[in-house]
Amino acid sequence: MYFNAEIETMPRDELRKLQLERLKQTLGYAYTKVAFHQHQFQQANVTPDSLHTLEDLNKFPFITKPQLRENYPFGLFAVKPNDKDKIVRLHASSGTKGKPTVVGYTAHDIEVWAESCARAIACAGGKPGDVLHVAYGYGLFTGGLGLHYGGEKLGACVIPASGGNTPRQILLMQDFQAQGLCCTPSYALNLAEYLKEHNIPLESLNLKYGILGAEPWTEEIRVKVEEGLGLIALDIYGLSEITGPGVSMECPYKQGLHIWEDYYLPEIINPATLEPLPDGEIGELVFTTLAKEAIPMIRYRTGDLCNLTYEKCDCGRTHARMGKIKGRIDDMLIVRGINVFPSEIERVLLEFEELAPHYQIVLERPEVLDVVTVHCESTTAFTVSVFGDAEHDEEHHLLSSLRQHIMLKLREGLGVSLQVKINPPHTIPRSEGKAVRVVDNRPK
Numbered sequence: 056m057y058f059n060a061e062i063e064t065m066p067r068d069e070l071r072k073l074q075l076e077r078l079k080q081t082l083g084y085a086y087t088k089v090a091f092h093q094h095q096f097q098q099a100n101v102t103p104d105s106l107h108t109l110e111d112l113n114k115f116p117f118i119t120k121p122q123l124r125e126n127y128p129f130g131l132f133a134v135k136p137n138d139k140d141k142i143v144r145l146h147a148s149s150g151t152k153g154k155p156t157v158v159g160y161t162a163h164d165i166e167v168w169a170e171s172c173a174r175a176i177a178c179a180g181g182k183p184g185d186v187l188h189v190a191y192g193y194g195l196f197t198g199g200l201g202l203h204y205g206g207e208k209l210g211a212c213v214i215p216a217s218g219g220n221t222p223r224q225i226l227l228m229q230d231f232q233a234q235g236l237c238c239t240p241s242y243a244l245n246l247a248e249y250l251k252e253h254n255i256p257l258e259s260l261n262l263k264y265g266i267l268g269a270e271p272w273t274e275e276i277r278v279k280v281e282e283g284l285g286l287i288a289l290d291i292y293g294l295s296e297i298t299g300p301g302v303s304m305e306c307p308y309k310q311g312l313h314i315w316e317d318y319y320l321p322e323i324i325n326p327a328t329l330e331p332l333p334d335g336e337i338g339e340l341v342f343t344t345l346a347k348e349a350i351p352m353i354r355y356r357t358g359d360l361c362n363l364t365y366e367k368c369d370c371g372r373t374h375a376r377m378g379k380i381k382g383r384i385d386d387m388l389i390v391r392g393i394n395v396f397p398s399e400i401e402r403v404l405l406e407f408e409e410l411a412p413h414y415q416i417v418l419e420r421p422e423v424l425d426v427v428t429v430h431c432e433s434t435t436a437f438t439v440s441v442f443g444d445a446e447h448d449e450e451h452h453l454l455s456s457l458r459q460h461i462m463l464k465l466r467e468g469l470g471v472s473l474q475v476k477i478n479p480p481h482t483i484p485r486s487e488g489k490a491v492r493v494v495d496n497r498p499k
């Protein structure tokens with residue numbers, strides 16, 4: 056169902072008119088309020104008046120993540136945290152590479168974000184009166200509070216479970232009979248595994264839809280989550296720099312994620328040439344915010360790779376749809392000159408019944424060359440690494456032929472040979488939030 060039918064199904068010519076009006080406002084606002092933007096515009100030889108059509112946005116400079124870091128903490132803020140009564144909240148990204156990225160919200164920004172998430176929950180099938188179990192982390196991460204406010208705005212009863220403590224999460228979902236589950240897809244797998252291992256019947260839960268995102272996931276994971284939790288698993292995308300979760304959301308037709316284009320204007324560019332790419336081609340996703348007060352973002356390069364389509368969806372929504380994220384540019388592994396995304400490895404591993412859907416890709420550099428090892432996990436216990444007697448010969452044989460088979464499939468699928476190690480059950484760390492798929496142990 057729609058949360059805001061008028062906007063979500065707005066004819067595209069009207070939507071474009073609204074976007075142009077808001078884009079002009081945003082450019083003028085950013086230029087007058089933020090020295091960073093003024094400087095960027097001057098360097099690119101443009102002013103807000105250089106924009107007459109939506110396509111003119113092409114003339115404007117991009118913003119990159121390193122620029123956000125260089126301007127840490129408040130350099131890109133149009134409203135400063137000490138401006139009285141203006142900034143009502145700060146969030147920050149995890150910042151695995153140095154300083155975190157800090158984002159701020161005015162009351163109006165929180166309102167726009169809550170509306171975005173309310174639309175997203177409704178898009179997944181959520182209704183007023185539903186019980187919505189939010190197992191994204193609450194805190195500086197935007198996942199928990201973003202969906203929390205969205206759920207309340209929709210009229211749902213929100214359970215702020217936050218991450219961790221799986222047995223308690225299951226108990227709460229059983230006792231409160233939540234219809235909606237919000238968490239990362241890797242945590243959803245974790246919940247599914249727990250149910251199976253503890254013989255907890257799916258009927259004791261009332262789950263109908265999952266709002267899963269914050270990390271890339273494949274169709275193969277979707278199937279496992281849907282079977283394991285008895286719900287429809289739908290993809291939600293977002294990033295703190297633009298707002299948080301709810302920038303886009305998949306509907307039950309599963310034909311891409313609807314971008315709330317009245318708030319977030321998308322582009323796809325070739326990350327090497329920075330030129331726009333035609334509809335349908337995979338490239339780097341770029342966003343310009345159209346309603347943000349605290350931090351207006353102009354042509355922010357997300358680093359995420361996907362494609363866009365502007366065709367109306369069967370659900371009736373007219374806003375652009377993005378394909379599932381293929382990966383991040385900086386997650387791409389270059390193995391002997393060949394580009395490999397963790398999601399491609401995932402797709403191959405999940406074809407194997409003998410493997411659990413948990414894996415890690417470990418990068419090492421024992422000498423000069425990088426070695427990539429895919430650590431996967433067997434669903435059945437084995438002992439061969441400990442014993443070398445005849446009784447275990449057969450087990451040894453089975454494992455080594457499984458390993459060969461996985462290596463062959465990876466080579467066929469990716470065009471490059473990777474090392475594979477099969478680990479016993481429950482040895483790959485389970486995720487409570489964003490899964491760590493790539494572990495880089497190379498010397499810095």
Ligand code: DLL
Nearest residue numbers: 148198268269270271291292293294295299300380
């Ligand atoms: O992950 C916001 C979020 C929370 C989205 C809950 C969805 C659900 P950040 O921590 O700033 O924000 O990380 C943003 O996560 O640039 C993508 O690389 C990745 N990401 C987010 N959603 C998806 C998704 C939140 N559905 C970064 N598929 C983004 C793939 C995703 N990657």
